[in-house]
Amino acid sequence: MIRLFVDHPLAPEHPVPIFRDQAHYLNIVMRMEDGARLLIFNGRDGEFEATIEEIGRRDGTLRVIRQTRPLQMPPDLWLLFAPIKKQRTDFIVEKATELGVARILPVQTEFTNSERIRKDRLQAHAMEAAEQCGGTYVPEVEDLQKLDHLLDEWPEDRNLLFCDESLLGAADPLEGEPGKWAILIGPEGGFSDTERARLRDLPFARPVSLGPRILRADTAAVAAITLWQSRLGDWA
């Protein structure tokens, strides 16, 4: 059954308006007619079965029938990553959503090439990934911010898994307890010596190696989330 993210409160019997892109998708692309059924979720109330009450080229109305699944939150895991080329940044956001993160924070480091990101586009990628993978929660994609500033205000009770490419297989295995964590992935040019020294000094930072080979940043993001999820997350 088609799954659609709708940014609207959801409860049985409630009408849900849909607009342009979604009406076009259901009506024209998927050729759905009045009475057809689909699954909808809003990232807050869980997943619901709904029916198409009326649909046109530009708008329509769904009617909520019943809740099919409660909201299933991912672990309290943030992904901090330095944006790289557009497609690969899209890939990182999509895979992080599928693998299960609560928040996505693009960060600017000394060697980050991108000066800006398209937050709305990345948020749409997260939404689409949640639609496809059966998730009922969509991680918030934050604005691009300097890593240094973020570290200045870092919450002391949140561990930071610092993926340090200079360790190359040398670091201890991931240790720690489930709870509030974040993963940090650097840019194509890696971390600067100054950044590495600062990060290594932070009491909440856990430097980790992702094996003896240098991974591309998008590969590293998937590997790090998989490592964390399998040891401390909701896969364990």
Ligand code: SAM
């Ligand atoms: N300086 C290298 C380069 O130019 O390819 C490394 C950068 S790597 C492409 C991007 C990021 O992925 C790193 O900053 C690090 O966060 C992560 N990474 C890649 N390989 C890693 C490894 N073997 N161990 C830990 N982190 C790794």
